[in-house]
Amino acid sequence: MGTPFRYETLVRLRDTDAAGVIYFANQFVMVHEAYEHWLSSVDCEMVDLLENWNTVPLIARAESDYRAPIKVSDRLTLEMRCVKLSRRSYTMVTDLYRDGTLVGSSRFVHVAVDREAGRTGTLPEKLVRALEQITDLEG
Numbered sequence: 001m002g003t004p005f006r007y008e009t010l011v012r013l014r015d016t017d018a019a020g021v022i023y024f025a026n027q028f029v030m031v032h033e034a035y036e037h038w039l040s041s042v043d044c045e046m047v048d049l050l051e052n053w054n055t056v057p058l059i060a061r062a063e064s065d066y067r068a069p070i071k072v073s074d075r076l077t078l079e080m081r082c083v084k085l086s087r088r089s090y091t092m093v094t095d096l097y098r099d100g101t102l103v104g105s106s107r108f109v110h111v112a113v114d115r116e117a118g119r120t121g122t123l124p125e126k127l128v129r130a131l132e133q134i135t136d137l138e139g
Contacts, residue, residue, distance in 0.1 A: 004079040005041070007034035011074040022070040028062060031068040031094045031106040034078040042130035055121035057090070057110035068103040070096070076103070082135040088112050088123050090131055 009030055017023040038044050049056060052126075070076070077097045084091035089111045096104040114121030 001136050002081065002132065004081040004136070005034070005038040006102055007037050007078045007080065008070050009033065009076050009078065011070055011076065013072050016072050020071055022066075022118065024064070025065065027064050027070075027096070027104055027106060030076070030096070031064075031078065031079070031080075031108070034047065034080055034094060035092065038080055038134070039130075042133070044127055044130060046066065051079045053124055053126075055114050055124060057123065057127065058113050059108050060111040061090070061109040064104065064106040066104050069096070070098065070103055074098050074103075080134065082131045083107075083138045085128070085131050085135055085137075087128075088120055090123070 004053050011022060015022050015026040015030075039046055039049065052084075075098065078094050079097065080092060080094040083093050089109060092108045092110065095102055096106075106130045112121045112123045113119070
C-alpha cells in the first residue's frame with residue numbers, strides 16, 4: 001500500500017461564492033493544483049507531459065462530494081491517492097480535510113491517449129512507477 005500525497009492550501013476569497021462558501025468548481029481547481037504539485041514532486045513536470053510525452057493522461061470523468069461548508073481562510077490538507085491503476089488508465093481520489101475533519105472529496109479518472117493516433121494508449125512507465133507509490137487499491 002502506498003502513501004498518499006499530501007498538499008496544503010488556504011481557501012482564498014476568490015475561491016468562494018456570494019454565500020461565503022467555496023464555489024463548487026473551485027474544489028476541482030484545488031484538487032488539480034495538488035495533482036500538479038504531485039506530478040512535479042515525482043519529476044513528471046506538467047510542461048514535459050504536455051509538450052514531450054507521446055501518450056498523455058486525460059481526465060475522462062470527474063466528480064466531487066461536498067461534506068461540509070468550506071469558507072475563506074480555511075486551511076485545508078488534501079490527501080491524494082491512486083485507487084485504480086492499469087496500463088491504460090488510473091483513478092485518483094483526493095480527500096480534503098480541515099482540522100482533521102473530512103470536508104470534501106473528488107475522484108478523477110484519467111485515460112491514456114496517444115497524441116498521434118488519437119485513441120487510447122499506454123501510460124508512460126515513469127508515470128506508472130510514480131502512481132504505484134501512492135496506490136491504495138479499493139475493494
